Amino acid sequence: MSIGSKPALLGDRKPPRRRHLYEGRTKTLFDGPDPGTFVLYFKDNCKKQDGVSVIGKGVINNRLSEMFMVRLNEIGVQTHLIRRLNMREQLVRATQNLPCHVIVHNLAIDNFAKRLGLEEGMLLPEAIPEFHVKSKDYAESVISERHITALGWADEDELDCIKEMTQRINDFLCGQFIALGLRLIRYQLEFGRVYLSDYMGDTQIVLIDEISADSCCVLDIESGERLDIDSLSGEDLGHCDQRSRYQKLAEKFGLLKAGGPADLLIREEIL
CATH class of the missing domain: 3.30.200.20 (Phosphorylase Kinase; domain 1)
Structure with a gap:
């Protein structure tokens, strides 16, 4: 300089x-x-x-x-x-990114609550992961495990690995947030495939992308304040100090x- x-x-x-x-x-x-x-x-x-x-x-x-x-x-x-x-x-x-991602719900909010007729803000008895197509045009499209295997996006073993990893990640993250007086309402996870050698079957599923303020919906338990951007829309986005x-x-x-x-x-x- x-x-x-x-x-x-x-x-x-x-x-x-x-x-x-x-x-x-x-x-x-x-x-x-x-x-x-x-x-x-x-x-x-x-x-x-x-x-x-x-x-x-x-x-x-x-x-x-x-x-x-x-x-x-x-x-x-x-x-x-x-x-x-x-x-x-x-x-x-x-990594070779999978064409779907996982959204993990710990509380029922927004479209998830409306789809299932649940009370807004209801604490779920256990975390509910949902698979979605990784596309802005189909962001709300929930897909089944059969979609993923039938379309060749992941095989049964990889899908089991993703579900096990998601459970471990959720248990860990919820503990990290609750220790600070925060509730992890909902968040998104993406997974990819790492090729460990030239042999096509020698692969590993790993967590990719990010875990950040952009991928998580977070509630301050004491104040009731949302600390994420997803809670804002329309004019609120322009008036809020993001x-x-x-x-x-x-x-x-x-x-x-x-x-x-x-x-x-x-x-x-x-x-």
């Missing part, structure tokens, strides 16, 4: 040039520096509004997802995370000091 120049906002920084693999609303995937690796870049784009940035949310989501993935790896749940590279990027294992919701969740997990991140105006970490 030259003398007299102003530090750049992290939201103004562009990802370094590398082979582009996928562009999503909130993340970008690049080819990694080594064979069998990808680089996952977390953006500041609002998950529910086109053309709107929430400055610093990519940094927070990166740190939250790293924390959860590291902790899950420590208890034996295999994830794609290798390590966090800097404030916005993670080095992850290259960044504060990301900051509050990160503060709860000790990733930020009270008052907000002090590193939003400084240069990227260089490791």
Whole structure:
């Protein structure tokens, strides 16, 4: 940085040039520096509004997802995370993503409650995972396990692995949140297939994508306040300070000091 120049906002920084693999609303995937690796870049784009940035949310989501993935790896749940590279990027294992994802419901809210005629906010007797097609056009389409096996998206053994992993992940995450006075209402999990050798059958199912403020619906038990963006719609999105919701969740997990991140105006970490 030259003398007299102003530090750049992290939201103004562009990802370094590398082979582009996928562009999503909130993340970008690049080819990694080594064979069998990808680089996952977390953006500041609002998950529910086109053309709107929430400055610093990519940094927070990166740190939250790293924390959860590291902790899950420590208890034996295999994830794609290798390590966090800097404030916005993670080095992850290259995977073949499954065309469906899992939404885990611990409380009945929104469309889930309406579909089943349940009271809004009802605490479910046990977690209910649902499989959905990974598509914005069919986001509310619930599919069965038979859809997944019949269409060749996963075999029976892989499906059993996904269900077992989902149960372990839910038990672990609910404990992490409840210890901080938070209720994990609903969240999304994505899984992928890692090829361990040149033999096609030598594969492993791992948790991929992210576990962050963008993929979780969270309730502060004491205040009754929702700390996620999914609870907002229409005019509420424009009037609400969206960044504060990301900051509050990160503060709860000790990733930020009270008052907000002090590193939003400084240069990227260089490791």
